[in-house]
Amino acid sequence: MTSPTSLPLDVPHLDEAVAGGARLRRSVLPSGIRLITEDVPGAASASIGFFVPLGSRDETDREYGSSHFLEHLLFKGTPSRSARDVALEFERVGGDFNAATSREQTVYYARVRDRDLGMAVDVLSDMITSSLLDPAEFELERGVILEEIAMAEDDPTDVLWERFYDNFFGEHPLGRPIAGTPESIDASTRDEVWDFYRRHYRPERLVVAIAGRVDHDAVLERLERGLRAGGWDLDARGRPAPRRHDGPSAFARREAFQHIPRELEQTHLILGTPGINATDRRRVPYGLMHHVLGGGMSSRLFHEVRERRGLVYSVFSFGASHTDAGVTGVSASFLPNKAAEAIRVIRGELERIAADGVSEEELADAQGAGAGAGALALESMNARMHRLARSELVLGEYIDLDESIARMNATTTEDIRAIAAEFASGQLTAETIGPITEDAKTELEALV
Structure with missing residues (x-):
């Protein structure tokens, strides 16, 4: 490939050869879910990420820290898997798994041998669709997040960057702290975070990206099966969520x-x-x-x-x-x-x-x-x-x-x-x- 490949939201299928002999494939399902894969010759592993375009900038005053709170809670169990089961699924095959929240997105990701990619699809699909947000686990994780915020407050570099963003962007939502504040986390309720989860974790917002040794068609079939098992309606027609407005957006600093x-x-x-x-x-x-x-x-x-x-x-x-x-x-x-x-x-x-x-x-x-x-x-x-x-x-x-x-x-x-x-x-x-x-x-x- 010698020119960019456009990724319009209304094109359901794409299949192209790209640099290094890799193969780029992309499917947009009728429900709006997007799967994009890069099959890399000679790879013996695959990295998979379930991405939701949801971050700290998308939260209201009452929701500060909810995106990051969810990142923690989705590892705490579903009707079919306990928190320990989730960890064991990856660790028994030597895989890595984690999650991250930024100002504009949340991702749940894993790296496994190619033979274990199906398992990763199953577990991440279960977490995305069916996490329980158990009230007891919610309270335990509240304490963990408060510890995380306190740890960052002890690091002068973390403090400097957080305060700089707040000052630089002022009232613009990009200036908000990703993890929330001790006050916002203390004020969060399980029902509020549950509502946040159900409103934002939806088929039209999900992007699944996989690179490595990957059979696109096999993964697509397994992904659909896993998401349906979690209760998502994939038969309802819908367009993918529009990409964010790409500005530029106005903002004003607080102080010079x-x-x-x-x-x-x-x-x-x-x-x-x-x-x-x-x-x-x-x-x-x-x-x-x-x-x-x-x-x-x-x-x-x-x-x-x-x-x-x-x-x-x-x-x-x-x-x-x-x-x-x-x-x-x-x-x-x-x-x-x-x-x-x-x-x-x-x-x-x-x-x-x-x-x-x-x-x-x-x-x-x-x-x-x-x-x-x-x-x-x-x-x-x-x-x-x-x-x-x-x-x-x-x-x-x-x-x-x-x-x-x-x-x-x-x-x-x-x-x-x-x-x-x-x-x-x-x-x-x-x-x-x-x-x-x-x-x-x-x-x-x-x-x-």
Whole structure:
């Protein structure tokens, strides 16, 4: 394949050869369920994920933390399997299984030998459709989640990123904490979370993505059987849930600069400005820009701030893209007496890449790194599975390695300079945690 494969919601079947001899297949069932698979030659395992486009941004005030609460509760048993049975199904065959909640989706996933893929389909189908949300288990898991929140509160890096998102996005739902707050979890009731589960876990919202050694037709048959056994009506006609609006969405920060006092050895900093949304066509030069600026040990920030001046141990640039908004910036940690100088040097590097762009040599290095990283990622069936899900849930198109490399190689230094200049002109927001000197505060206040 040398061009993207479109994934329209009204096309029931798709079957294509893609890079590396893999086979991409996709089925949209009459009920709206979507199954997308990538059969990889020579694979001896398969990674499977049941994705629901439901995250912290989708919750009302009364529901804060419900998506994450459900992620925990769906492992706690169904009418046919106890929590221990669920664990044993995977562990007796050496498989891995887990779940994750983000701001925009929840996924239940597993990695097993190809011969055990049918079992994984059965168990995950049972969990998605038939979890009991037993009241006793609900109360036990409430305590577990409160412990998880408390553990994160003890980690200054977790605290910094959570508070930065809250400050940066302000009242926009992307600023909400994924796990909720101690107050919202304490206030949750089993009946409210049950209602949340039944309203959102429905056929038209489910995407099942599988990568590895997979027989698409056999999996489709087993998936339908498992979901029907759980009580889902797959005969009712329905369209897949529309993909999220891809913006851009307006939001306003709360404050230009926030500091979180903590008794720590270092000052930790995040500097951020509005970035691009997930479907922005400039995401390739955006990624290449970040490689040059702060993507590794050869990056400008690492070389200038750490290697040349010894001001930090950790410094990197980042870009987080959501469906209707994004954030891009720099994160660093330094001793308080080095903070002001480190901030000045970071600011200088941001200004330099915006004004002068990157050299042809830096661009070629970034393109080579992107191609190599993309190829290496394909050695992981989990990475392939998540790429399939992102294609289906967010992008609306599948882009294989050949096309990804072609897009990188078509990027010019001017493309990178233009996107860097746009971000440099954006409104900066700063968040720090730990001790901070007056000189560092002055530098940040002048910057934002």
